[in-house]
Amino acid sequence: MKEVLFNTHDVALILTMFICIFFAIFLMLIKKGKKLSNFLLAAFLLTQAAIPLDNLINFGEAFKQVALGISPKLFYSFGLAFWIEAPLLLLYVRSLIYKDFKLSKKDIWYFVPFILYATHFTNDWILLDYHIQMAALQGDGIASANVFDRLIHTTREILRFGFGVLCLIELHKYQKHIKNEVAELESVDLTWLKVLVVGFLVIRINAIFVALAIIFSYEIGVTVDHETLGLTSNYAVLLLVTGLIFFSAGHSTIFKGIDRKLQPEKDKSEDSYDPEEIRTIEAYMEQNKPYLNHLLTLENLANQLSLSPRYLSTLINRHFEKNFFEFINFYRIEESKKLLISVSNKKTTMLDIMDRAGFNSKATFNTFFKKLVGDTPTQYRKNYWQNQKENEQSPEQREQTS
Template sequence: MTLKKGKKLSRYLLAGFLITQAAIPLDNLINFGEAFKAFALNISPNLFYSFGLAYWIEAPLLLLYIRSLVYKNYKLTIKEALYFIPFILFAIYFTNDWLMLDNEIKMSALQNNNIEQAQILDRVIHLIRECLRFIFGIFCLIELHKYHKQIKNQVADIEDVDLTWLKILVLGFLVIRINAIFVALAIIFSYEMGIIVDHETLGLTSNYVVMFLITGLIFFSAGYSTIFKGIDKKLVNDESDEVVNTFNPEEISQIEEYMRVKKPYLNHLLTLENLANQLVISPRHLSSIINRHFEKNFFEYINYFRIEESKALLVTDKYRKTTMLDIMDMAGFNSKATFNTFFKKLVGVTPTQYRKDFWEKYNNDK
């Protein structure tokens, strides 16, 4: 929360999520750890179950954190407040069912409390909670899928805006939530149906995996999310949009001439919005032209011109001894990996081989 880099909202959402990830194991320690249980009883019976409220808000917080990274200028909406309705409902139920009781009744209940004696309603609520966490995990994956689908329509360099690390972590959390559903079902089977399932081992395994996932989230979010600018949600292509197959020929000519003469692709930081401003065309319309007329996404379109530029540089005598890194830089590429991969894909050989073949042929012809 005290970091200066990155989006303020993203930092606060991540901080909130990490706080819940501290509260959840604390809830487990108080309720199931023998030494901790006695310690908590001496302080206050209200410590029991209270930290479990974090289960109901950690999943929405992770989803909102992902959205704050994925989308540029992201702001929380009133609609997203609905995500916290289950938390509010459970908090009301919890307050009435536990917090409002006299301390003597709480102490008496806790002295003989064990998982076998829990009410069926509590087991069902537990299962509902884990199912909701799983659903939010699916929402997280959907947001990341949209991002990966749209990112190449808005930027020409994707190395600095890669959220693969977050997708891997979200998948990890999703597996944990699936495991949590099995734990909830195992408890019901074991104590309501007499079908014994080792839910303790499942739960402990989940706890250790969460520890590694949280460590990874802290490491990667601190190192990568601070430089991530996200995509513009207003420019995300909606599949329900009307498909336009033909465009104004003057617009097409304007774009082609501008690319040929002004060479905007030489700007390492070029984005769809930048180019649209230069052409005095709306970014959404430009994206539509590039996708449907030129049959490329923005990433492919811009890097095609960069490859053509690098090919011209490689066969120019002035740059015959220039390093590949300098050629790459002069052509507008930020990433050596993107340069080599795209060059090989479009030309069929590596940049080094292309230059070697050309100058060998040139010398032989002389």
């Protein structure tokens, strides 16, 4: 009973595997949130469980002997997960950021590299005779691999990196377009999703270095420590997966998706807008002050104006030269300026002013105010009342003061 079965590196892989499996099961059973998003995340997590199992079977001495006793076909088979985990993460990100996201036939193209490799793998390994497989598993598998296999390995890592870049592009689009639909960004928390995407992107960059290090070490003769690089990735994945569970559990309800159908039209000329429509919108904003609603969205305002959300978005972008976020918060700043110079509000706190003007975030309030007015709200009120006091003084008093 005192025999050590696993080393520390094996334990990290085992922990990653079990955490991913249990969380994937939880996601498939939970009824909260988007079912498709939960399914895609669960599938992604199962690939993250398969990858450490592949490492344990191929490089962990204890697991290797067990796998040999079951079937040599187990070797390398779980490595198929490398080919599908990246497109699954991309689809998961898209399912979160687009309200109307659905899997389509064209998404199968993301899995073409997996299908091609799975076909090659079946012919090159699974269908081999048992004795040939057992003979091939003797010795160092990395050292005995041929150049073609090394090139496939490197290509795989480059593809995974490419999918990671696509994830970043989607997040950039989200940050750009979310401001066309909401006037407050407090319900939009991208932190945990950014950490997930960027974290796995860094891991994939490291995987490219590992693949190149192997080529340098065994094909060129320049020894590079690929084992340390690989072990670093194993621990990084464990930390990322653990963080993913913590953040997604705590922030799953505050992620707000965008509607691709509501994006401004690009082919509509400003001349096609009815000037009366513009005046109606401006009058409505001045008289009804819909911007005082903290949770106002493009769709809400469009319904109030009896316009289609997409048309209103296009009109705001083209005529007012603002996105929805800037358009609404412009009116909120104007409202806050009126509140700040009101006699009855001389002692009102900035938090109250901010709230009464429609802002939910102090940071947004201060940033927008400084950008549009040139002063902070505090400076603006102080300067205004100081000027008022000076104007009320006689020329002699002002001269004495100066």
